[in-house]
Amino acid sequence: MQYYSNYIGKLVEELGRLPGIGPKSAQRLAFHIIGMSGEQVNALSDAIRNAKNNVRYCKICGTLTDTEVCPICANPARNHKVIMVVENSRDLAAYEKTQKFDGVYHVLHGAISPMQGIGPDDIHLKELIQRLQGDVDEVIIATNSSLEGETTAMYISKLIKPTGIAVTRIASGVPVGGDLEYIDEVTLLRALEGRTTL
Numbered sequence: 001m002q003y004y005s006n007y008i009g010k011l012v013e014e015l016g017r018l019p020g021i022g023p024k025s026a027q028r029l030a031f032h033i034i035g036m037s038g039e040q041v042n043a044l045s046d047a048i049r050n051a052k053n054n055v056r057y058c059k060i061c062g063t064l065t066d067t068e069v070c071p072i073c074a075n076p077a078r079n080h081k082v083i084m085v086v087e088n089s090r091d092l093a094a095y096e097k098t099q100k101f102d103g104v105y106h107v108l109h110g111a112i113s114p115m116q117g118i119g120p121d122d123i124h125l126k127e128l129i130q131r132l133q134g135d136v137d138e139v140i141i142a143t144n145s146s147l148e149g150e151t152t153a154m155y156i157s158k159l160i161k162p163t164g165i166a167v168t169r170i171a172s173g174v175p176v177g178g179d180l181e182y183i184d185e186v187t188l189l190r191a192l193e194g195r196t197t198l
């Protein structure tokens, strides 16, 4: 990296830490940023800093939001008796894009993975169980169809079953190992409509 100035080298290094950004992309982005106007660079760095400083977890569902309670949880038109459990805020966004789900969400921020040492206490499961003390008709488990997602789904269903609340799992129209955020809306809708009771 010596052939760059220290500043460019540092920028390439930091950009290269981002997911999906290899060394070549990091270089390309770094040179693009250097070529941007001072104003554009400020807007970008402000956006990063503001997002980091102001975004927090919704105190009800755990999704990333600017406010104490996210717009979905705060919306009285949503059906608060149906909770869809997703692994992360990106999956929530994928379902929101379909505009066909009128329930609310619960974001786990991960999935159970014995291989990676991630247990039930490491994801937002306690918060989900607390929510079930309220008036809830159905919990739809929409974790990914990876090994971790399936393990998490089984764990949650076992936890909820004794409460008498209906537990369903989205259909396997979602490809095995598939990341929800990359799946098209029609497939997501089919998965939701074809959900089965656990």
Ligand code: ZN
Residues within 6 Å of the ligand: 058, 059, 060, 061, 062, 063, 069, 070, 071, 072, 073, 074
């Ligand atoms: Zn929320």
